[in-house]
Amino acid sequence: MTTTEPTVPQAEAKTTTDGRPGRRRVLGAGKQLHAGPVTYVVLIVFALVSLAPLVWTAIAASRNNVRLAQSPPPLWFGGNLFKNLQAAWEQAGLGTAMVNSTIVAGTITVGTVVFSTLAGFAFAKLRFKFSGLLLLLTIGTMMIPPQLAVVPLYLWMSDLGWSNQLQTVILPTLVSAFGTFFMRQYLVQALPSELIEAARVDGANSLRVVWHVVFPAARPAMAVLGLLTFVMAWNDFLWPIIALNQQEPTVQVALNALGTGYIPDQAVIMAGALLGTLPLLIAFLLFGKQIVGGIMQGAIKG
Numbered sequence: 187m188t189t190t191e192p193t194v195p196q197a198e199a200k201t202t203t204d205g206r207p208g209r210r211r212v213l214g215a216g217k218q219l220h221a222g223p224v225t226y227v228v229l230i231v232f233a234l235v236s237l238a239p240l241v242w243t244a245i246a247a248s249r250n251n252v253r254l255a256q257s258p259p260p261l262w263f264g265g266n267l268f269k270n271l272q273a274a275w276e277q278a279g280l281g282t283a284m285v286n287s288t289i290v291a292g293t294i295t296v297g298t299v300v301f302s303t304l305a306g307f308a309f310a311k312l313r314f315k316f317s318g319l320l321l322l323l324t325i326g327t328m329m330i331p332p333q334l335a336v337v338p339l340y341l342w343m344s345d346l347g348w349s350n351q352l353q354t355v356i357l358p359t360l361v362s363a364f365g366t367f368f369m370r371q372y373l374v375q376a377l378p379s380e381l382i383e384a385a386r387v388d389g390a391n392s393l394r395v396v397w398h399v400v401f402p403a404a405r406p407a408m409a410v411l412g413l414l415t416f417v418m419a420w421n422d423f424l425w426p427i428i429a430l431n432q433q434e435p436t437v438q439v440a441l442n443a444l445g446t447g448y449i450p451d452q453a454v455i456m457a458g459a460l461l462g463t464l465p466l467l468i469a470f471l472l473f474g475k476q477i478v479g480g481i482m483q484g485a486i487k488g
Contacts, residue, residue, distance in 0.1 A: 188201060188475070191273060193368060203206040204337055205295070206231050213465045220402060225487050234293075234460065236472050241325035243456050243458055243459055243460050244263065244267070245260055245261070245263055245264075246260075246265035246266055246452065246453060246456035247270050247271065247453060247456040247457035247459075247460050248263045248264040248265065248266055248270070248453075249264040249266060249453050250266055250453050251449070251451050251452055251453050252266070254452050254453060255263070255452075257351060259310065259390050261263070261370045263416060266453065267390070267457070270453050270454050270456070270457035271457045271460070271461060273451075273454050273457065274455075274457040274458035274461060275458075275461065276455050277443065277454065278440040278441055278443050278444050278458055279435070279440055279457075280404065280437065280441075280462075281438055282434070282435070282440075282457070282466070283435045283436055283437045283439070283441075284412075284433065285440075286352060286367060286434060286436050287420055287436040287437040287465075288465070289352060289421040290312070290352055290355050290356055290419060290436055291416050291420045292415075292416070292428075293356050293360075294356055294359050294360060294415060295412050295415045295416045295419060297356075297360035297361070297364050298359070298360060298361065298411070298412075298415045299365070299408050299411055299415065300367030300410045301361045301362075301365075301366075301412060302361070302362055302366045302368070303401065303404050304371045305324075305361075305366040305370075306365075306366050306367075306368070306370035306371075306372070306404075307330045307370075307373055307377070307396065307400045307404070308369075308370025308371045309321050309324075309370040309371070310369075310373040310374045310377065311373065311374075311377060311379060311382060317395055321367075323365055324363050324367065325363065326365055326426065328363045328367075330411075332424070332425075333424070335358075336424070336425065338341055339358055339425075340428060340429065343357075344431065348428055349429070350429070350431045350433065350434060351434065351436065352430075354429040354430070355429055355436070355482065358421075358425070359419065359425075362415065365415065368407065368411055369404060369408075369411065372406075372407040373400070373403070373405065373407075374402055376402065376403050376404065376406075377399070377404070380393060381399055381403075382399060384400070385399050408429060409473075413469075413470075413473070415465075416469065417466060420437070420465070421438065422436075422438065423438040423439070423442075426438060426439050427442060435461050437462045438462070440458075441455075441458045441459065441462055444458045456461075
C-alpha cells in the first residue's frame with residue numbers, strides 16, 4: 187500500500203539551492219491586502235492637492251477685497267464669510283439661478299442617460315443596416331469643436347422663438363455622443379445576448395426588454411454617466427451665457443454679473459463661486475456612495 191503525503195493548503199513545493207525539497211508560501215484566495223505607509227502618504231498628498239482650490243475659495247470668501255490684495259495672501263479664514271455669501275446671493279440673484287440650474291441640469295441628465303442608454307443598447311446588441319457607419323458618425327461628432335455650432339444653433343433657437351428661455355439650453359444637449367459611445371462599450375460586455383434572447387422567448391416585447399433587462403444591467407454605467415452629465419451641465423457657461431440673459435439665468439450666468447464694476451470685489455466673487463459649488467458637493471455626498479457601489483457591483487459582475 188502506498189501512502190501519499192498530505193497536501194498543505196496555500197503552499198507549493200520547491201527545490202532549494204542544495205537540492206533538498208522545500209516549500210514556498212503563496213497567497214491564498216480571500217487574503218486581504220493591506221496598504222503600507224507610502225500609500226497613505228501618496229493618498230493624503232493627492233487629497234490635499236485636490237482640496238486646495240476649494241479651501242482657498244472658502245478662505246478668500248471669508249476675507250475682504252483689501253486683504254486679498256495684500257502680500258502674502260491670507261492662509262486662514264476671516265470673519266466676513268456670511269456677509270460675503272449674502273452679498274453674492276443678493277447681487278447675482280442666485281435664488282432664481284439655483285432653481286433654473288437645477289431644472290436645466292436635472293433635465294439634461296435624465297435625457298442624456300435615458301437616450302444614451304437606448305442608443306448604446308441599439309449599437310451594442312441590435313443588428314441593423316449601416317450600424318457601423320452610424321456609430322462612426324456619432325463618434326465623429328465628438329471631434330467637432332462645440333464653438334463652431336454656436337451661431338447656427340442660436341439662429342435655429344431664434345427661429346423657434348425660444349430666445350432667453352431654458353429650453354434653449356436644454357434641447358441641444360439632451361443627447362450626448364460621448365454618452366452613447368460610453369453606454370455602448372459598457373453594454374457590449376455587461377449585457378449577455380443570451381439574456382435578451384431568453385426575455386424574447388418568454389414573450390417580452392422591446393419595451394419590457396429595455397425596462398427589465400437593459401436598464402438593470404446598465405445601472406452602474408448609468409449612474410456614472412448621470413454624475414458626469416450633471417456636473418458638466420451645471421458648470422456649462424459658453425452656451426448659457428449666449429442663449430440666456432440676467433432675467434432667467436443659470437448659476438454660471440448669474441455669477442458672471444459679480445465680476446462687473448470698476449474694481450470687482452474678489453471676496454464676493456469667491457463667495458458666489460463657493461455658493462455655485464455647494465450643490466455639486468451636496469449631490470456627491472448624498473449619492474456618491476450609491477454611485478461607487480454601483481460601479482463596484484458592475485465590476486464584480488464583469
